[in-house]
Amino acid sequence: MSGWETYVRKVEPYVPGEQPKRKVIKLNTNENPYPPSPRVQKVLDGFDAEELRLYPDPEAADLIEAIALEKGLSKDQIFVGVGSDDVLAMSFLTFFGSDKPILFPDITYSFYDVWAELFRIPYVQIPLQKDFRICIEDYKRENGGIVIPNPNAPTGIAESLDAIEEILKTNPDSVVIIDEAYVDFGTKSALALLPKYENLLVVQTFSKSRSLAGSRIGYAMGSPKLISYLNDCKYSFNSYTMDRLTIQIGKASMEDTPYFKEQVDRIVETREWAKEQLRRLGFTFLDSKANFIFASHAKMAAAVIFAALKEKDIYVRYFNKPRIDNFLRITIGTKEEMERLFAALEEILQQA
Amino acid sequence: MSGWETYVRKVEPYVPGEQPKRKVIKLNTNENPYPPSPRVQKVLDGFDAEELRLYPDPEAADLIEAIALEKGLSKDQIFVGVGSDDVLAMSFLTFFGSDKPILFPDITYSFYDVWAELFRIPYVQIPLQKDFRICIEDYKRENGGIVIPNPNAPTGIAESLDAIEEILKTNPDSVVIIDEAYVDFGTKSALALLPKYENLLVVQTFSKSRSLAGSRIGYAMGSPKLISYLNDCKYSFNSYTMDRLTIQIGKASMEDTPYFKEQVDRIVETREWAKEQLRRLGFTFLDSKANFIFASHAKMAAAVIFAALKEKDIYVRYFNKPRIDNFLRITIGTKEEMERLFAALEEILQQA
Incomplete structure (x- = not known):
């Protein structure tokens, strides 16, 4: 190690969620599926x-x-x-x-x-x-x-x-x-x-x-x-x-408060509907008040579902950390994106 | 002082040059007088x-x-x-x-x-x-x-x-x-x-x-x-x-390298011409290679010139600090802006 390196502030940096350059269904970094105010x-x-x-x-x-x-x-x-x-x-x-x-x-x-x-x-x-x-x-x-x-x-x-x-x-x-x-x-x-x-x-x-x-x-x-x-x-x-x-x-x-409220309402509505779908598919999940749901499946490991979704160009977030390594964090997208997610999950879970 | 204040990081912040909201001749923060590349x-x-x-x-x-x-x-x-x-x-x-x-x-x-x-x-x-x-x-x-x-x-x-x-x-x-x-x-x-x-x-x-x-x-x-x-x-x-x-x-x-070079050349040309003008008006200055000139006048204090220019809506920079408190830092503007600066200086220096 060179002399100048001795006093460098050495850290383990935060790793942000993936920003894929291809067009995918991106439910991994809690972005809003709707455009900003006109x-x-x-x-x-x-x-x-x-x-x-x-x-x-x-x-x-x-x-x-x-x-x-x-x-x-x-x-x-x-x-x-x-x-x-x-x-x-x-x-x-x-x-x-x-x-x-x-x-x-x-x-x-x-x-x-x-x-x-x-x-x-x-x-x-x-x-x-x-x-x-x-x-x-x-x-x-x-x-x-x-x-x-x-x-x-x-x-x-x-x-x-x-x-x-x-x-x-x-x-x-x-x-x-x-x-x-x-x-x-x-x-x-x-x-x-x-x-x-x-x-x-x-x-x-x-x-x-x-x-x-x-x-x-x-x-x-x-x-x-x-x-x-x-x-x-x-x-x-x-x-x-x-x-x-x-x-x-x-x-x-x-x-632009009216536009803001309208988009938030749509996301909350989709979230509550998504909870029903997850339940139907056998997921358990925490009661999210955010624009994502943290969900776990009894029959298939989160890491396996995560990889299978990625294969289908659907990105969700997986944290390989103690206590939460069997959960997926799924951002609430548009109704259409979520429908494609649930169709994919249905297919994947048939292997469970 | 409240308890939580004890461990606040207390500092003396940097004070940036003034950003006047009115339309003035702004030669105080070393901005470029030309627009960015088209x-x-x-x-x-x-x-x-x-x-x-x-x-x-x-x-x-x-x-x-x-x-x-x-x-x-x-x-x-x-x-x-x-x-x-x-x-x-x-x-x-x-x-x-x-x-x-x-x-x-x-x-x-x-x-x-x-x-x-x-x-x-x-x-x-x-x-x-x-x-x-x-x-x-x-x-x-x-x-x-x-x-x-x-x-x-x-x-x-x-x-x-x-x-x-x-x-x-x-x-x-x-x-x-x-x-x-x-x-x-x-x-x-x-x-x-x-x-x-x-x-x-x-x-x-x-x-x-x-x-x-x-x-x-x-x-x-x-x-x-x-x-x-x-x-x-x-x-x-x-x-x-x-x-x-x-x-x-x-x-x-x-x-856009060609545009960049063209604007830089214009500023350098104006700077060298401005040096001549400053000399003519009795200023001494350091040999600037930047987009500003640091100048001092034998007969009138920098603080006085600074204030007089401001009166005329021409902003330059003055540092009230040891060794440099008789200098003005003048950003190189367009030729027209500099002409108005020199006209103003000529008037101000008549009081010297």
Whole structure:
């Protein structure tokens, strides 16, 4: 190893879900099957490329204002970043400086421990209960911060606002992050608790419910004090994270509430119908409130089904990890995509 | 102070140059006065917003391939990020883990010490010589890494490739970053040294010479080993930093070499003409090889000229810092913008 390598920060990076280049039925990374608001296309059609020669607004005010308006918050309560991953990474860097371990579930978004490792933050992964629910009592111990995804991924299970509040009540000295990437598909947001808890940070994204995974827009909402600390670190990292086009795309999307609601409703409807189909095929699954279902089959191993589906150009997600290695995480696609999935599953399960 | 605030990472953030919302002559943040390649507009005009519902390619392969082709490198020698600030921040985080201080000039891009503070990296700011040149001998001491901007900002002074190579020769155990944000305006790139030095990282940007400050695209070039370490950290921070539109915009721009050269030539021509004008008006200035000139007037304080220009809606940059507080950094605009600047200066200097 060369001398310069000694002090390199060595990490085990997060591995994102596959992005196949061929045309497949893609139910593996929880994208939205519907296009973004037609207003986004209008932004593109009317955009003068000459504008791009100038730096963007470092405050991304147009985007922040649109979010503030939609969420009923003030502008100083909102922080935006390059996807909620960027927002969460910056939050870990900003808020988790204690020597005490931060806490999050053992089965959850697999980026949390990656960020903790990257920033050398001590952490404890709290085992989910047998039924894959979060045990609130487990979060009543000394800690340097807490991250709760609600609903959780890949389980899809949502915790009640009362449960979230109990965590906040018992942890006034920790920053508590509620990661609400999937909240729009049927979970109560912790936003309602913001007026009461200065240490609460709620993180959401445009990637799922707003069909803009390809634009990279995430945001955090919290007390002005929390947001101000987050901004200080962000401005110490990169002043201009949001480019000119993305600011306008995000604004246009956030302003189109009727379209947003319509697409979310369609996905929720398809999800509930998909649950019936899975049941019919002999799957068991957790009660997902997200845009995916985490399902297991009694007669055929998840890894086998996963590979067989891939053969048929249908991509779902499989995690080869303890406790969840017999589950498939299936993103809710269009009704047509799901029909093709179930037809394929029916065929595959005949071998069971 | 609340309990949760104790462990917040507290920093003094970088303050970017003003982005006025009114129409002004904007010569304060080194943007390019010409629009990006017409191919960028074509990307926008032909882009189907529905594509944005899917995550982008985490490897940004289209963009990386275009850069590799233009620079004569292989794909595994290139890293891209959200502006060169993102690339540099990630490089500081990845490479500067030693307890020994990293070295960079005292008068330079004011983000270097901000990143060092953010990541708690020890650093020493090496004073530039009286003539504002870098003294190569000063970089022959124990260190945990080196950052050399070439040409330097805000001075605009370029160092020779021999000088850069001497730093590399004497520092085989440090990662040496050459920040070439302004290299296209007349400095030899350290790219020529890449085959010889595994520890050399060359950072460039689309913001200045490619008129895409508003799109946020920067890139680093180095040995496959260096780039691989950088990617590991990047994938541990945010898998998808480059959005779908930006990848295509950057590709289109990088592929239009004739347009790029034409605009750079125009700016260099205007810069050399501007030097004559400044001389005529009694300014002294450093020999800039960048798209700005760092100038001082014997009879009127820089702060006074700065304020007077602002009154006339002409924005230049003023740094209220030791040794450079009698200088103005003037971005090279179009010939017309510069003519209006000089007319304004002529008027202002009549009060001197």
